[in-house]
Amino acid sequence: xxxxxxxxxxxxxxxxxxxxxxxxxxxxxxxxxxxxxxxxxxxxxxxxxxxxxxxxxxxxxxxxxxxxxxxxxxxxxxxxxxxxxxxxxxxxxxxxxxxxxxxxxxxxxxxxxxxxxxxxxxxxxxxxxxxxxxxxxxxxxxxxxxxxxxxxxxxxxxxxxxxxxxxxxxxxxxxxxxxxxxxxxxxxxxxxxxxxxxxxxxxxxxxxxxxxxxxxxxxxxxxxxxxxxxxxxxxxxxxxxxxxxxxxxxxxxxxxxxxxxxxxxxxxxxxxxxxxxxxxxxxxxxxxxxxxxxxxxxxxxxxxxxxxxxxxxxxxxxxxxxxxxxxxxxxxxxxxxxxxxxxxxxxxxxxxxxxxxxxxxxxxxxxxxxxxxxxxxxxxxxxxxxxxxxxxxxxxxxxxxxxxxxxxxxxxxxxxxxxxxxxxxxxxxxxxxxxxxxxxxxxxxxxxxxxxxxxxxxxxxxxxxxxxxxxxxxxxxxxxxxxxxxxxxxxxxxxxxxxxxxxxxxxxxxxxxxxxxxxxxxxxxxxxxxxxxxxxxxxxxxxxxxxxxxxxxxxxxxxxxxxxxxxxxxxxxxxxxxxxxxxxxxxxxxxxxxxxxxxxxxxxxxxxxxxxxxxxxxxxxxxxxxxxxxxxxxxxxxxxxxxxxxxxxxxxxxxxxxxxxxxxxxxxxxxxxxxxxxxxxxxxxxxxxxxxxxxxxxxxxxxxxxxxxxxxxxxxxxxxxxxxxxxxxxxxxxxxxxxxxxxxxxxxxxxxxxxxxxxxxxxxxxxxxxxx
Amino acid sequence: xxxxxxxxxxxxxxxxxxxxxxxxxxxxxxxxxxxxxxxxxxxxxxxxxxxxxxxxxxxxxxxxxxxx
Numbered sequence: 001x002x003x004x005x006x007x008x009x010x011x012x013x014x015x016x017x018x019x020x021x022x023x024x025x026x027x028x029x030x031x032x033x034x035x036x037x038x039x040x041x042x043x044x045x046x047x048x049x050x051x052x053x054x055x056x057x058x059x060x061x062x063x064x065x066x067x068x069x070x071x072x073x074x075x076x077x078x079x080x081x082x083x084x085x086x087x088x089x090x091x092x093x094x095x096x097x098x099x100x101x102x103x104x105x106x107x108x109x110x111x112x113x114x115x116x117x118x119x120x121x122x123x124x125x126x127x128x129x130x131x132x133x134x135x136x137x138x139x140x141x142x143x144x145x146x147x148x149x150x151x152x153x154x155x156x157x158x159x160x161x162x163x164x165x166x167x168x169x170x171x172x173x174x175x176x177x178x179x180x181x182x183x184x185x186x187x188x189x190x191x192x193x194x195x196x197x198x199x200x201x202x203x204x205x206x207x208x209x210x211x212x213x214x215x216x217x218x219x220x221x222x223x224x225x226x227x228x229x230x231x232x233x234x235x236x237x238x239x240x241x242x243x244x245x246x247x248x249x250x251x252x253x254x255x256x257x258x259x260x261x262x263x264x265x266x267x268x269x270x271x272x273x274x275x276x277x278x279x280x281x282x283x284x285x286x287x288x289x290x291x292x293x294x295x296x297x298x299x300x301x302x303x304x305x306x307x308x309x310x311x312x313x314x315x316x317x318x319x320x321x322x323x324x325x326x327x328x329x330x331x332x333x334x335x336x337x338x339x340x341x342x343x344x345x346x347x348x349x350x351x352x353x354x355x356x357x358x359x360x361x362x363x364x365x366x367x368x369x370x371x372x373x374x375x376x377x378x379x380x381x382x383x384x385x386x387x388x389x390x391x392x393x394x395x396x397x398x399x400x401x402x403x404x405x406x407x408x409x410x411x412x413x414x415x416x417x418x419x420x421x422x423x424x425x426x427x428x429x430x431x432x433x434x435x436x437x438x439x440x441x442x443x444x445x446x447x448x449x450x451x452x453x454x455x456x457x458x459x460x461x462x463x464x465x466x467x468x469x470x471x472x473x474x475x476x477x478x479x480x481x482x483x484x485x486x487x488x489x490x491x492x493x494x495x496x497x498x499x500x501x502x503x504x505x506x507x508x509x510x511x512x513x514x515x516x517x518x519x520x521x522x523x524x525x526x527x528x529x530x531x532x533x534x535x536x537x538x539x540x541x542x543x544x545x546x547x548x549x550x551x552x553x554x555x556x557x558x559x560x561x562x563x564x565x566x567x568x569x570x571x572x573x574x575x576x577x578x579x580x581x582x583x584x585x586x587x588x589x590x591x592x593x594x595x596x597x598x599x600x601x602x603x604x605x606x607x608x609x610x611x612x613x614x615x616x617x618x619x620x621x622x623x624x625x626x627x628x629x630x631x632x633x634x635x636x637x638x639x640x641x642x643x644x645x646x647x648x649x650x651x652x653x654x655x656x657x658x659x660x661x662x663x664x665x666x667x668x669x670x671x672x673x674x675x676x677x678x679x680x681x682x683x684x685x686x687x688x689x690x691x692x693x694x695x696x697x698x699x700x701x702x703x704x705x706x707x708x709x710x711x712x713x714x715x716x717x718x719x720x721x722x723x724x725x726x727x728x729x730x731x732x733x734x735x736x737x738x739x740x741x742x743x744x745x746x747x748x749x750x751x752x753x754x755x756x757x758x759x760x761x762x763x764x765x766x767x768x769x770x771x772x
Numbered sequence: 773x774x775x776x777x778x779x780x781x782x783x784x785x786x787x788x789x790x791x792x793x794x795x796x797x798x799x800x801x802x803x804x805x806x807x808x809x810x811x812x813x814x815x816x817x818x819x820x821x822x823x824x825x826x827x828x829x830x831x832x833x834x835x836x837x838x839x840x
């Protein structure tokens with residue numbers, strides 16, 4: 001994976017962006033976290049959280065001018081969360097806040113703070129926590145003199161906050177007006193929180209603003225004098241109306257950071273982008289939340305009771321994006337969100353030692369594109385996972401086992417057993433070529449024959465036929481080499497027919513050709529059928545009394561022409577239909593990205609969620625989607641079942657299963673050759689006749705064991721005589737390792753028929769042999 | 773454990789007509805190999821892997837080696 005691309009992907013996931021409240025707060029109080037704790041009734045933890053951001057929780061809890069509330073997204077669905085009232089409830093539950101803990105600076109420096117208001121004492125508190133010695137000079141007789149007249153603030157709250165300075169070694173000089181020039185000489189740094197008055201006397205030390213206050217840098221609060229910093233209401237021009245306690249607190253905090261950096265010889269300006277009130281990129285889907293009004297306290301003077309605070313906190317959404325996580329069982333499964341996953345996936349590829357724990361996660365994505373569709377930043381985890389697969393496969397570090405079965409199935413579809421390239425009988429050229437794809441051939445070979453006959457009857461100038469594999473499984477597996485090979489084969493076959501327009505019945509084939517073979521003109525079968533005359537039988541009244549819910553294959557997500565054509569066809573057939581989420585928000589059946597091979601559990605979760613969306617029978621135009629629905633007992637029809645009806649209840653047709661899928665492909669080729677081109681192909685003859693109960697067959701499907709695998713084991717046992725006999729049951733147990741996998745079969749031979757009755761099978765990849 | 777004692781008493785090697793006994797077996801996967809005791813035929817050395825082993829411990833070890 002390209003590190004730069006990874007960073008771009010990461011930056012597009014906004015889940016870690018702060019909620020609007022915390023972003024707008026000058027000191028970024030985690031109001032969302034506070035509400036989450038209060039919603040659980042945990043006031044103690046809420047207070048501890050508040051104290052992590054606020055040195056004087058009782059004062060701010062009573063006086064904060066709460067800019068957070070004006071940006072609260074809850075206001076767009078009812079009323080804003082009363083965050084300040086929640087803070088007040090937190091501090092009212094207990095005034096006691098833990099004392100400041102003096103830090104251990106490597107080199108303890110001395111700092112003078114002039115002015116014991118919120119900015120000065122915040123600077124003092126932060127510098128003590130960083131380990132410096134602080135002396136505070138206040139011209140009044142009391143600390144926080146300005147706040148003491150505020151009727152909203154009980155003096156006990158001030159005293160409780162000041163008690164945090166106990167035993168910190170701080171020295172307070174009240175009733176003193178120190179000489180700033182002398183302080184700047186005596187101390188290593190000086191912070192001035194002088195209140196709103198002009199200070200013309202200081203013009204000798206620092207630059208002044210036109211109205212006579214100290215000019216400071218907006219980011220660092222540094223004055224012209226290298227040791228002197230200033231902030232608080234002195235900086236932002238206070239009148240009684242503009243006084244902002246939280247802004248004063250922020251000034252003290254930011255100046256203290258600058259002073260500490262100065263004392264340590266560090267850059268004053270580096271990495272301060274997030275400082276102060278900000279907007280946020282965090283997306284919140286308000287449509288998910290019903291409006292609600294704020295809780296009104298029964299006693300407004302005393303604020304919320306704990307129960308009222310808890311009820312108000314419960315109204316907080318809380319703000320998160322996670323649109324993709326909510327939409328996708330895969331993204332939900334691993335408990336995180338894309339930004340975290342992308343980091344894990346990148347680390348998984350780049351680690352040198354240790355287990356690569358994200359391998360299966362990378363291979364479990366369905367690559368369906370739904371996440372990008374719902375993401376405000378259009379981030380596609382499919383792109384991330386596919387890139388990771390290609391990278392890991394390229395390094396030989398991706399477990400082969402995840403995709404082995406699917407790629408062996410691909411190998412079958414590339415073999416002589418299935419591939420076929422022909423002009424229409426009686427033609428020497430092809431105007432178009434029908435490419436049904438391996439899965440429609442596997443699911444419903446009869447439909448392939450009917451469609452081909454229909455195309456031949458309705459299109460002049462020759463309809464060629466190509467059977468083979470488009471390479472989608474190789475692409476999804478990250479096997480660039482194999483993908484290129486299948487493309488080369490496809491391309492050669494297509495060229496041998498004179499480069500005709502390719503008509504695909506499978507939307508994955510369509511996707512692969514359209515996206516990866518720009519020289520090949522391709523069109524989906526459905527618009528072609530929709531433009532032409534319908535098969536005679538299709539127009540007959542359909543027996544579906546209920547409307548069919550349309551499930552669009554995920555590979556057609558951005559193909560409105562195909563989606564519309566299918567709807568048009570259904571309309572012409574007189575079929576009643578209903579929509580699920582609409583084509584753009586369609587979800588994967590679990591086959592996409594080969595997820596059902598790498599992680600059956602997640603793929604089935606996605607499938608079951610889709611099934612749960614409607615009780616109607618589903619209609620789709622992808623054979624794999626239809627068969628996957630059938631596998632999970634969801635009634636589903638393919639659009640071809642309506643256009644070329646065969647049988648009473650196509651929605652009840654079971655999933656053929658993997659063994660039958662391969663057999664069907666082979667049978668289709670033999671049938672077409674025989675019926676259309678008068679060519680006989682040798683029928684597979686196998687003396688080994690199997691009897692497999694439905695339960696055992698379902699178990700084999702789950703374990704990805706084909707009946708052909710069973711036959712190989714049985715032939716091997718016959719040939720070598722190597723097998724075990726269970727004396728109690730009379731059954732045999734035999735094994736065979738044709739290549740990378742050992743298959744075991746438990747079976748009995750029916751004495752009358754000579755059939756092999758299969759009682760079970762399993763496999764392992766580890767090779768075992770008797771030690772010599 | 774007496775490694776010559778018959779195990780999996782129901783299973784006989786059909787070719788050698790002998791009950792299986794626990795014996796040293798070399799298990800290998802993805803370039804790693806180790807010895808374990810598994811039921812095998814004392815005659816021809818045919819090794820038996822039960823379904824419980826194949827889908828339990830053995831699968832775990834396979835997956836751990838795959839992710840190394």
